[in-house]
Amino acid sequence: MERDDLVKLFAINALAPVRFVQELAPSKHSTRQCYIVNIASTLGILTPAKVAGYAASKAALIAFHQSYSFELQNEGVTNIRTLLVTPGQLNTAMFGGFDPPHQFFAPVVDVNHLAAKIVSCCDLGRRGQLNEPFYCSFAHLLMCIPYSLQHIIRSISRMDRCLPDE
Numbered sequence: 001m002e003r004d005d006l007v008k009l010f011a012i013n014a015l016a017p018v019r020f021v022q023e024l025a026p027s028k029h030s031t032r033q034c035y036i037v038n039i040a041s042t043l044g045i046l047t048p049a050k051v052a053g054y055a056a057s058k059a060a061l062i063a064f065h066q067s068y069s070f071e072l073q074n075e076g077v078t079n080i081r082t083l084l085v086t087p088g089q090l091n092t093a094m095f096g097g098f099d100p101p102h103q104f105f106a107p108v109v110d111v112n113h114l115a116a117k118i119v120s121c122c123d124l125g126r127r128g129q130l131n132e133p134f135y136c137s138f139a140h141l142l143m144c145i146p147y148s149l150q151h152i153i154r155s156i157s158r159m160d161r162c163l164p165d166e
Helices: 003-024 052-074 111-124 134-144 147-157
Strands: 034-039 080-087 128-132
Touching: 003 034, 003 052, 034 052, 034 111, 052 080, 080 111, 080 134, 111 128, 128 134, 134 147
Parallel strands: 034 080, 080 128
Antiparallel strands: none
8 A cells, every 4th residue: 555545544534533523522521512423444453454554544543432432431521422333344335346255244234224323322322332233243352362263263254355456
């Protein structure tokens, strides 16, 4: 990946959300309510081959979101709620023409369905993380197991061989 492309990825996927929070979130001592929803990606956790820059930019967003959320919680801030959305593959132009190898286990997520779930979480005042589809809830667990087992699971799932060459 070219340096300029990497800089653009980080500017969009990691730095822009941080800037939005800095500029738009109310003060921690304000009574004004705020809901911060960051859209990351399970690729930021699983980091498959061929998408290192994208995965790193989403991993940075995940780290920022989690750290900021824990900072708010630690300081007893209740007027700012946070929700991290970590979807799998979405049915958008970005993934156009690409079919995941195991759609039973890793189905493509419909963006309208995901948007409705996000709105529902906000309506309910839910904090934390929204993982969609179900397998995304276990992404962190995969990264915690020994490397040799990770390698076997990654080989079976073909996650490191399924993305097209750039």
